[in-house]
Amino acid sequence: MTEQSSGAEAPRRFLFLDASSRVGGNTEQLARLAAESSLPEGAEQQWLRLADHPLPPFQDLRHTGDGSYPEPVGHERTLLEATQAATDLVFVAPVYWYTLPTSVKLYLDYWSAWFRVPGVDLRAALRGGTVWDVTVLAGTADKAEPMIGTLKLIADYMEMRWGGALIGNGTRPGDVLNDEQALIAAKSFFTS
Ligand SMILES: Cc1cc2nc3c(=O)[nH]c(=O)nc-3n(C[C@H](O)[C@H](O)[C@H](O)COP(=O)(O)O)c2cc1C
Secondary structure, three states: OOOOOOOOOOOOEEEEEEOOOOOOOHHHHHHHHHHHHHOOOOOEEEEEEHHHOOOOOOOOOOOOOOOOOOOOOHHHHHHHHHHHHOOEEEEEOOOEOOEOOHHHHHHHHHHHHHOOOOOOOHHHHHOOOEEEEEEEEOOOHHHHHHHHHHHHHHHHHOOOEEEEEEEEEOOOOOHHHHOHHHHHHHHHHHHO
8 A cells, every 4th residue: 555645834933032132132033023913824943042052163174083073062053953953044143244143153053063963964954945034233224234145155064045035124123123125025035
């Protein structure tokens, strides 16, 4: 007898990586609005604040010993497991100096280590998934281009889809709630 497919698709799992250096900032507020109004039905969501999961300075061990990295522990393990489980990676990242905050950059540097942890296949886990960017900056949206360009290249490198960037304007927490265009875009952001 041949096995019949149940037809039920596995739920999408959105990992929101909050890289703001303050709680309740503009970027988090915008991302929460987008999540409340536009996540696909049945989608699961996990939120992690990178500031709550500090990582030590990254070490390049690729050409040291056999080039493998030790089994991740502590915050590194938490971040790795959340990343492996995600179908959708949402970078909730304010623009800092035109690009990604240090905490996201450090987290991404750790991917280089996770590629080399025996028994971990991060590329396979992420392949076919989607990368999203939610960002807020004080200046004009074009100044977010280096950040967006970086994330698009990473998506491409990882054979992931680029979902898009939701860009808001603000300086003090709450400012983004006055950015009507961003609020409208948030309503349908994750449906693209
Ligand atoms: C370290 C730092 C660097 C920043 N760099 C930029 C920048 O390059 N361009 C810009 O328009 N705004 C910049 N800003 C302003 C923030 O993007 C803005 O205040 C944003 O609301 C911060 O996000 P949050 O409210 O989610 O914490 C910077 C803020 C900080 C703290």
